[in-house]
Amino acid sequence: MKTRTMAYVSLFAALTAIGAFIKIPIPYIPFTLQIVPVYLAGALLGPRLGLYSQLCYIGIGLIGVPVFAEGGGLGYIFKPTFGYLIGYAAGSFMNGYLIQKYDLKKPFYIFLANLSTLVIVYVFGCVWLYGAMKWIIEKPLSLSDTLLFGAVLPMPGDLLLCILCSVLIHRMKPQFSRLSSKRAKAG
16 A cells, blocks of 8 residues: 555544544434544545545554544443444445445435445444443343434434535545546556
8 A cells, every 4th residue: 555545544544533522422322523534535535445444443443542432442342332433434435435336426426325324334333232232231222212322313413414525525526536646647
């Protein structure tokens, strides 16, 4: 991997970490701005590098650096929110894949790709939340409570961020594409 590529991957991992500290506490799952760099990483770096940026973020947190919304360390795997982190990696890949494969340029279509990312994050997050509360914490949530706390409560804010990021990606993508083509010509 080239130095510039590693810098971009590291940048989006760092932005995800910063997003973890901008949070609004709600029961069980805090609302954070982490989804913003997830959308941007997939869309601007592409599926593979977007995935790497989120895996880098997860790896840094699991080795003990407190970059997650509630700390860090290997034990974080047992937290109810860990599924969302897995969803960030999968969602970033899917976002990049959809935008790249279908050459999405219009904000509405980028919004749909972002929305698919959000669905992936919620699916991984809610499944993990349900399982962790039932088998690890042993304070089970009903399926409806899991969906309420894991998806419905954070959804208005996440949808707003989804829309804003669609416009942002639409505006930033041409600049990133130019950088990529300059790199290819220089390399």
